[in-house]
Amino acid sequence: MKKIPVIIDTYPGIDDALALLLAFQSDVLDIKLITTTAGNVALEKTTHNALYLVEKYGYGIPVAAGAVSAIGGAMAKADDVHGVNGLGDFIIPDDITKRPIETDAVEAIKDILDAAREKITVITLGPLTNIANLIDTYPAVTDTIAVMYSMIGSFDGRGNIVPHAEFNAYCDPDAVRKVLDSGIPVIFSPMELGHQSCIAKSIFINHEVHKEKDVLIAKMIAGGFDSVTKGAFSLHDPNTIMAVTNPEYYDFPSCDIRFTDTGEYRGQFKVLLSKTGAYKVQTIRDVDAVKNCFLKEIYR
Numbered sequence: 001m002k003k004i005p006v007i008i009d010t011y012p013g014i015d016d017a018l019a020l021l022l023a024f025q026s027d028v029l030d031i032k033l034i035t036t037t038a039g040n041v042a043l044e045k046t047t048h049n050a051l052y053l054v055e056k057y058g059y060g061i062p063v064a065a066g067a068v069s070a071i072g073g074a075m076a077k078a079d080d081v082h083g084v085n086g087l088g089d090f091i092i093p094d095d096i097t098k099r100p101i102e103t104d105a106v107e108a109i110k111d112i113l114d115a116a117r118e119k120i121t122v123i124t125l126g127p128l129t130n131i132a133n134l135i136d137t138y139p140a141v142t143d144t145i146a147v148m149y150s151m152i153g154s155f156d157g158r159g160n161i162v163p164h165a166e167f168n169a170y171c172d173p174d175a176v177r178k179v180l181d182s183g184i185p186v187i188f189s190p191m192e193l194g195h196q197s198c199i200a201k202s203i204f205i206n207h208e209v210h211k212e213k214d215v216l217i218a219k220m221i222a223g224g225f226d227s228v229t230k231g232a233f234s235l236h237d238p239n240t241i242m243a244v245t246n247p248e249y250y251d252f253p254s255c256d257i258r259f260t261d262t263g264e265y266r267g268q269f270k271v272l273l274s275k276t277g278a279y280k281v282q283t284i285r286d287v288d289a290v291k292n293c294f295l296k297e298i299y300r
Contacts, residue, residue: 006032006122007122008034008124008125009035009105010035011126011127012087013039013041014224016237018238023123023241023245024059025057033064034054034062034064035105035109036050036063036065036066037127037129038068039167043067045086051096052098062108067127067130070129071133071174075129087220088223090223110138124149124150125240127168128168129171133175145184147184149282151168153188153190154190154191164267165268166190167191169267176267185280187281188257188281196287197235199235199291201231204218204222205221214299235290235291246293249285252281253273254273256277256279257272
């Protein structure tokens, strides 16, 4: 089977970490690069978390650090959800040796796109700051991206950090606007997918330990908090990865996006289904199949 060449832009974060673990062991993905941004916690911490995950489970994939802040200034944080270090109750050992490459995220993405013999798929799990900065710096790269899968926004404009905005969209609305206007074909994965496919935290915490990875998963989940699903863990970012690796569990109807980047409702993101829409949105075809597939793959 020919693998899909991808770049993953992320900010680990518990659900980001689970998504990365899925991606690392996928037989479908050829991960060319991981880039990091601030958001769930500060950039230094998200990058450190990504480096640890790659060193332990990512088979030498290069990691490039990206945006410290949003285009318009400070970036929102979510350490109350992900823990002070971003990985719940898991503490990264002191002996990590992997370091980010010297090239920053924008230049690293550009290098991968330039060197590729085919268009690259981009998967974004956090704020769109790195991608917006890439578009600003190198507008022509939009023609070298096959498709972008983005965990961002909500179907109806409700939020999880403020009543009107999902966290990733709220972190950097200016970046969202730049991506929407770029012409890149985007498949959006709204936050409701994570809530629909949530899994009881006890399943992870009480899972038999067979591998070192199982301890990581249990401690991350134990230290995380979801204000919507409470005692369950929402599969926000894993759904975005599975859109690429297991598309048979989803539908991808065309849509338009109504996005507010100024004023009182800055960061509000609404999906409007439309046969002539400029984008696509991911919807779950079979919730039980998604959850079963996730558990099978994450503990493989």
